[in-house]
Amino acid sequence: MSSGGALEAGALSILEDDPLWYKDAIFYELPLRAFYDSNGDGVGDFPGLIEKLDYLQDLGITAIWLLPFYPSPMRDGGYDIVDHRAVSPEYGTQAHVRRFIREAHRRGIRVIFDLVANHTSDRHPWFQRARRAPRGSVWRDYYVWSDTPDRFSGVRVIFQDFEESNWTWDPVAGQYYWHRFYHHQPDLNLLNPRVQKEILRIADHWLRMGVDGFRLDAVPYLVEKDGTTCEGLPETHEVLRRLHAHIDSHYPNRLLLAEANQRPIDAVNYFGQGDECHMVFNFPVMPRLFLAVRTEDKLPLQRVIEEMPPIPENCQWGMFLRNHDELTLEMVDPEERQLMWDVYAVDTEARINLGIRRRLAPLLGNHRRRIELMNALLLSLPGSPVIYYGDELGMGDNVYLDDRNGLRTPMQWSADRNAGFSRAPSQRLYLPVLNQPEYHYGSVNVELQLRHPHSLLLWMKRLIGLRRRYPAFSRGDIRFLDSETYSVLAYLRTLGEQVLLVVANLSRYVRYANLDLAQYRGWTPVELYGETRFPAVAEGRYFMSLGPHSFYWFRLEPPPG
Ligand code: BGC
Ligand code: MG
Numbered sequence: 001m002s003s004g005g006a007l008e009a010g011a012l013s014i015l016e017d018d019p020l021w022y023k024d025a026i027f028y029e030l031p032l033r034a035f036y037d038s039n040g041d042g043v044g045d046f047p048g049l050i051e052k053l054d055y056l057q058d059l060g061i062t063a064i065w066l067l068p069f070y071p072s073p074m075r076d077g078g079y080d081i082v083d084h085r086a087v088s089p090e091y092g093t094q095a096h097v098r099r100f101i102r103e104a105h106r107r108g109i110r111v112i113f114d115l116v117a118n119h120t121s122d123r124h125p126w127f128q129r130a131r132r133a134p135r136g137s138v139w140r141d142y143y144v145w146s147d148t149p150d151r152f153s154g155v156r157v158i159f160q161d162f163e164e165s166n167w168t169w170d171p172v173a174g175q176y177y178w179h180r181f182y183h184h185q186p187d188l189n190l191l192n193p194r195v196q197k198e199i200l201r202i203a204d205h206w207l208r209m210g211v212d213g214f215r216l217d218a219v220p221y222l223v224e225k226d227g228t229t230c231e232g233l234p235e236t237h238e239v240l241r242r243l244h245a246h247i248d249s250h251y252p253n254r255l256l257l258a259e260a261n262q263r264p265i266d267a268v269n270y271f272g273q274g275d276e277c278h279m280v281f282n283f284p285v286m287p288r289l290f291l292a293v294r295t296e297d298k299l300p301l302q303r304v305i306e307e308m309p310p311i312p313e314n315c316q317w318g319m320f321l322r323n324h325d326e327l328t329l330e331m332v333d334p335e336e337r338q339l340m341w342d343v344y345a346v347d348t349e350a351r352i353n354l355g356i357r358r359r360l361a362p363l364l365g366n367h368r369r370r371i372e373l374m375n376a377l378l379l380s381l382p383g384s385p386v387i388y389y390g391d392e393l394g395m396g397d398n399v400y401l402d403d404r405n406g407l408r409t410p411m412q413w414s415a416d417r418n419a420g421f422s423r424a425p426s427q428r429l430y431l432p433v434l435n436q437p438e439y440h441y442g443s444v445n446v447e448l449q450l451r452h453p454h455s456l457l458l459w460m461k462r463l464i465g466l467r468r469r470y471p472a473f474s475r476g477d478i479r480f481l482d483s484e485t486y487s488v489l490a491y492l493r494t495l496g497e498q499v500l501l502v503v504a505n506l507s508r509y510v511r512y513a514n515l516d517l518a519q520y521r522g523w524t525p526v527e528l529y530g531e532t533r534f535p536a537v538a539e540g541r542y543f544m545s546l547g548p549h550s551f552y553w554f555r556l557e558p559p560p561g
Pocket of ligand 2: 038043
């Protein structure tokens with residue numbers, strides 16, 4: 001069966017019929033309410049997003065990951081859902097969703113939604129029914145219950161600034177219910193076949209509308225069992241395999257992208273044998289990128305990438321620097337975590353749970369070269385990059401807002417009232433716009449940056465364009481080169497005949513690199529930004545000097561003949 005959604009979208013779309021499209025994709029993550037408010041109620045919405053699709057197409061991104069837009073009491077940014085198959089009225093209607101997908105496809109942009117299978121809001125009708133249903137009934141068993149808070153003891157608490165336990169007493173049920181996140185988000189019981197069916201129904205609903213896949217929220221925690229860590233259990237992988245098989249047999253070219261904040265060895269399990277998730281976020285590499293630019297030592301970064309287990313042919317890592325959550329430090333060693341806190345969250349207000357609630361630009365001290373360097377690494381290391389909305393402008397944050405809201409403030413479109421985001425009275429905005437001098441929307445905004453040839457936005461656009469021109473960035477192998485300098489990271493990305501060379505100076509000082517390019521004697525490095533031809537590789541090592549935090553992208557051209 002080919003889905004109605006795919007046919008409908010196909011008529012207008014310029015998308016290639018490519019089951020591996022995500023390998024070359026450049027994702028853009030955005031919370032709907034933060035993007036553009038079309039009706040002046042202070043909240044971004046689908047018609048607003050549709051109006052801004054031209055902006056995204058122009059930026060060059062090829063896929064949108066849209067955060068949850070389902071009805072929700074909004075106590076966890078919309079991850080606390082009361083109806084997974086509906087649209088929250090402030091955002092629009094199902095017809096708007098269809099139009100959005102169609103309009104995105106028309107511009108060559110794919111769309112993935114968030115699928116939250118681990119938990120619901122406690123206001124979800126399933127939970128309201130469960131707490132009143134008899135013990136042991138299928139309805140009660142939609143969730144995970146216990147008579148004591150000692151069950152599954154030893155399982156870590158994730159939101160440790162907010163919750164003391166993963167159990168909360170429910171006086172109506174007369175039992176404790178299990179929750180890996182906020183206490184108002186009870187975990188679904190994926191061991192209940194009915195619950196599994198419900199998840200497939202939710203997926204079908206959006207896939208039929210033509211969505212290109214899902215970002216799967218919190219997958220390690222789907223299934224819990226006594227005597228285990230309740231993370232990444234065989235039954236959890238079974239659920240993912242079933243979802244994959246279901247989608248594969250009904251809809252062409254769809255993607256499952258897993259959020260699995262785990263160590264490398266566990267994270268790769270979510271690819272399965274190529275039969276679970278097509279993509280998995282690379283949580284292990286992310287904090288090491290930040291450590292590398294700060295310690296000016298490439299080795300820990302290089303090592304974690306080199307030691308990454310191989311992944312199935314049809315799979316791809318999802319690379320990111322920042323997202324809508326805190327920069328998580330759960331999976332780094334305690335010393336590394338302390339170092340990250342010491343250098344990136346001196347202001348303790350910036351710390352939350354085991355992480356740092358800051359955007360990219362403030363983390364990097366608003367240092368333009370460091371911002372460029374980090375983005376150049378993001379777009380040239382193996383994996384498909386995911387850019388967080390506003391980071392292409394160098395947007396700031398507001399650590400004084402509650403929870404992670406400081407990274408979710410309105411997109412800054414112009415110097416107009418409310419940053420051009422909304423015509424509502426400013427007190428009515430879902431969150432205030434940023435107005436601290438350094439990141440004020442009067443100077444950090446799309447309109448200005450489009451006019452200013454040296455803006456970060458236009459620089460990002462060129463970087464994205466270059467990345468798209470060279471498939472070796474997206475599908476190539478990686479090999480690190482000796483550079484004779486511990487702060488100069490150098491690697492080759494190769495795909496068939498295409499050979500790319502990346503050289504990056506992590507240091508704030510001028511450095512040199514003496515590269516071992518013996519294998520490419522006679523080849524000419526051509527710098528991609530300026531199409532500048534460098535001297536051909538001769539005998540011995542290849543020497544170059546690099547300014548502070550500078551990086552070069554070259555292609556290597558073979559000698560003529
Ligand atoms: C989402 C968070 C959310 C949590 C609980 C996460 O993985 O990214 O924003 O708070 O799931 O739903
Ligand atoms: Mg609105």
